[in-house]
Amino acid sequence: MQTKRLPRAVREQQMLDAAVRVFSKRGFHAANMDEIAELSGVSKPMVYAYHGTKDELFLATLRRECSRLIEHIIALADASLPPDQQLWRGLKGFFEFVGAHRDGWSVLYRQARSLEAFSAEVTDMRRNIIQVIAHRLDVALQLEGRQVRPEDLAAQALSLVGASESLADWLADHPEEDPGRTATRLMNAIWMGAEQLLQGKTWKPQTP
Amino acid sequence: MQTKRLPRAVREQQMLDAAVRVFSKRGFHAANMDEIAELSGVSKPMVYAYHGTKDELFLATLRRECSRLIEHIIALADASLPPDQQLWRGLKGFFEFVGAHRDGWSVLYRQARSLEAFSAEVTDMRRNIIQVIAHRLDVALQLEGRQVRPEDLAAQALSLVGASESLADWLADHPEEDPGRTATRLMNAIWMGAEQLLQGKTWKPQTP
DNA sequence: ACGTAACGTTACGCGCGAGTAAGTTCAATT
DNA sequence: AATTGAACTTACTCGCGCGTAACGTTACGT
The missing domain is CATH 1.10.357.10 (Tetracycline Repressor, domain 2)
Structure with missing residues (x-):
């Protein structure tokens, strides 16, 4: 894929979009952060950088x-x-x-x-x-x-x-x-x- | 504790009783087999011997x-x-x-x-x-x-x-x-x- | 044009819990 | 009382996935 770099606000929303899809498909526990990261077009540490832990990410999407x-x-x-x-x-x-x-x-x-x-x-x-x-x-x-x-x-x-x-x-x-x-x-x-x-x-x- | 040995049929039901309580308290993923085993008054391998995997145990209780x-x-x-x-x-x-x-x-x-x-x-x-x-x-x-x-x-x-x-x-x-x-x-x-x-x-x- | 901060990566540590191998004790049958 | 097998245990293996340290890279203000 290798899309452009994006400003934080945009990427954050993409992550929430990805999170909704993955959490809904797999369930909270079965969902893994790598998949959410990949679906946001970015790697895992970025998700942690922007949304904290898995729990916090889930709360944010919720x-x-x-x-x-x-x-x-x-x-x-x-x-x-x-x-x-x-x-x-x-x-x-x-x-x-x-x-x-x-x-x-x-x-x-x-x-x-x-x-x-x-x-x-x-x-x-x-x-x-x-x-x-x-x-x-x-x-x-x-x-x-x-x-x-x-x-x-x-x-x-x-x-x-x-x-x-x-x-x-x-x-x-x-x-x-x-x-x-x-x-x-x-x-x-x-x-x-x-x-x-x-x-x-x-x-x-x-x-x- | 160290209770008596019990026939399989009885123990199986105790395990289901324990499973209901633990699954309901913790949720499927957070529940661990050791806790269920302990609550049935027995150790983990017995649960596996009688009810197979965690999934199978859950299905049985369900x-x-x-x-x-x-x-x-x-x-x-x-x-x-x-x-x-x-x-x-x-x-x-x-x-x-x-x-x-x-x-x-x-x-x-x-x-x-x-x-x-x-x-x-x-x-x-x-x-x-x-x-x-x-x-x-x-x-x-x-x-x-x-x-x-x-x-x-x-x-x-x-x-x-x-x-x-x-x-x-x-x-x-x-x-x-x-x-x-x-x-x-x-x-x-x-x-x-x-x-x-x-x-x-x-x-x-x-x-x- | 260049410094710097935000964007992004690779590669790993580490704990937890599912599942198992190998061995032990008890109770019923012969 | 010996035997046998069912009931039960201890003590592991092993993979998965969260979370992170350490390291690149690109845009943008000056």
Whole structure:
């Protein structure tokens, strides 16, 4: 290959790009630094020079992918929209991101959550999302004059997130599937509920 | 320690018990065979003699925990019950199992799913469960004279499983929580749906 | 045009843990 | 009580992969 020398900032990003791919393909432990280095078009000590240890490199990739995901979602799910529209847009944004960044998703979840050293990081992020969802649900409920126990709110939000992750996994393995379609399916599952489905009621996006 | 010598069958089970604990505590890679051996009250070569390589040992523990889980669930979710009761009992069985076998659950999911070498195994199991759920849902729909596209059925089942896993994770970290209560919360989330919740409608078990 | 600092390399140290060879002790069978 | 084989141990080998020391090279400011 033998490409040009590059400024640090650029090389750092290339390394993160490489890291995402390798970590997602091999898993944290099986991934080795030489492969990541090679994929960044550079040799191993450079990776250590720019990103420290393997753990630190992993954390860096994790954080980058994570913030990209969050940004993409919050840009879409405007809190002033009606609840189902908020949910719909948020989900659509989420699935679009997963569809477009398969391996980023994999690094975030498959890997990080199962590793003692990193689970705290991703658990925090997850808790934040869940809290936001629970809060918005709470607002919607209060507008209707309802009151629900906090644990039940949390359970609802947790279910939603779990279901989303599950469909996201599936989406990551099905390139041909449209993210919007997946989001719609999830709306039917979580917004309408199984009972409604049995009665033939389905949810449809108002504005396609 | 220096306990008595034990027949192979017994020792094998002790090894699996130890393996579940260590794999769940440390993760597959970080777990080392010496620790598992020690926890089984025996030295490393015995583990190799009885269970082969580390991979094979992991697979053995995975399979044992897995079949225990499945058996426990199908024993409860009788197909002749009405749909919501099937779901309710299946979920209750599932959460009871998770509550009683925390580390078994961890080995099954956190670890196995993120490891290339084992993901196939657990994915197969998962696919089976999803298919069963989708099928029973289909039966229920046909009794109502409805028809739903297979992918939508699958998505509904997938959401349910994802939400269950999510709550199971939460339950595994909250010893004080009653599994039945968690199951009820999930029924509210997935059976009633968020829209119903907003309207103040909740699901309650008929027979406590 | 030349010094220097950032970019980059080759080649190794070293610990850890999977897996094994060779030998020992106990308990059941004859 | 001798035998035999299953249960169990100690004490290694060996490769892999993280992390680094020591050493080149190119761009860029002056």
